[in-house]
Structures are given as structure tokens and as C-alpha cells.
Amino acid sequence: MYAAVAGSLLIATSAGAAEPRLMAALGNTVLTMTDIGPKHTQVSVNDKPVFEDKESEMLSFVGAYSLKERWIALFQADTGAKDCPTRFRILEVGGPQPVVSYPFGSCSDAAQVTIDNDMLTVSMPQPAGGGDAAWTYRNGKIGRTK
Template sequence: MAFGIAGTVAGSADAAEPRLMAALGNTVLTMTDIGPKHTQVSVNDKPVFEDKESDMLSFVGAYSLKDRWIALFQADTGAKDCPTRFRILEVGGPQPLVSYPFGSCSDAAQVTIDNDVLTISMPQPGGGGEAAWTYRNGKIGRTK
């Protein structure tokens, strides 16, 4: 079993209940809070990444790109210098792909899709214009 102990009885300590379950096509995405600053993200009951640094990991949205689904997550770090970062999880390919954390530290992300490309834009800190990251072919890169 992924969580808990086989054969637990009613009233005993059970595994953490998922905070979020979402169907992305034929895939089930689950977010479970394991403990303080510890959130596990699973695809079809298989853990794909764990966030052990953020105060809170949130699901922003899911976006369809041809035969794949892209889930966008926001990590609230609690840090004064950079309170928010983002991460992408792609499902639908041979295996789930997880991006590294990215963002300008703003929580005001705007998502656009053009053909098979997802772009996440957000303000730069201190009124420095706009920053953007583009996700295509399993890779995220800063484009602005």
C-alpha cells in the first residue's frame, strides 16, 4: 500500500487523507499533506514529487495540451525575499514530468496556451515589468 498499514482497524491511525483529487483525462492527481511543510503529489497513486520546503503547496489549475495534461502548482515559501514559486507537472506521456521551481516571486500568475506551448507570466518584483516562462516539450525556460 502507498499509505498506512495493511489491515488497519477502525479507530486506528490511518494514512493522511488527500487534500485534493483531480481527474486529468485518464489520470488521477492527488495532493496529500503528510505533515507540516510536507506535501506529496501522486499520479495514479504513485508519488511523483514531495514538497518539503513550502509552507503551503496549492493546485492552481490544469491545462490540456494536445494529448497531455499540465498541472500548475504554487508553493508559498513564507520567505520575505521570495514568497511564491511555481512548479509544473505534466501527465499523459510515458512518465510524469516535474519542472524545477520557477517564477518571479509574485503570486499573480497568468497562463496562456498557444498551440502546444504553455506560458506563465507574472509581474517582476518592484514594478520591474513582466517576467514569463514557457513550457514546451517537457521543459520550462524563461522567455521574458
């Protein structure tokens, strides 16, 4: 199955064992997600593993966003935990080497992404209705801004 996302991004998906579940062309870079086993997903950039998720029930690709000369891929990790069922992670490609953020989020799966120049912000509701929380990614670093 092929689907166009975020402009010129092309995504291929499959469901075979040790076969990539997702392949996405981000500019001149190929991003691949492979399910190695239960609770074990590997994310690679140009066939080189950049991180492995061994804790989540499911790691999903949310979207890709272009920031000047770089691409930012947003992932959602469904943890299966009652107290915090969802966390997010960012992968930046296009620089000297891929950069992976630490997991972040308010535990909500209702993320909204905004881009302002070279900054990407991920906003989502806080638990128990405390308004929105936001994390901003800029220059390889993520920090809570709201």
C-alpha cells in the same frame, strides 16, 4: 466539496490527516495531493508519488490545462520567505511518465497562464515593477522567455 475547473476537470477536496487534500481527474489520470505533515506535501499520479514538497508553507493547485494529448497541472508553493514568498512548479501527465519542472517564478503570486498550440506560458509581474516576467513550458522543459 466538488468544483469544476478547466472544462471537464473534476476536483475533490478534503482536510483529513494523511487523506488526500485534493484529487483531480486529468483525462484518464488521477492527480492526488496529500499533506504528510507540516511543510510536507506529496503529489501522486495514479497513486504513484511523483514529487514531494518539503520546503513550502503550503503547496496549492492553481489549475490544469490541456495541451493536445497531455495535461499540465500548475502548482503554487507559498514559501513563507520575505524575499521570495511564491514559486511555481509544473507537472505534465499523459506521456510515458510524469514530468515535473523545477521551481520557477518572479516571486509574485499573480500568475497569468496562456496556451498556444503545445506551449504553456506563465507570466507574472517582476518585483519592484520591472514589467512582466514569463516562463514557457514545452516538450517537458521550462525556460524563462521574458
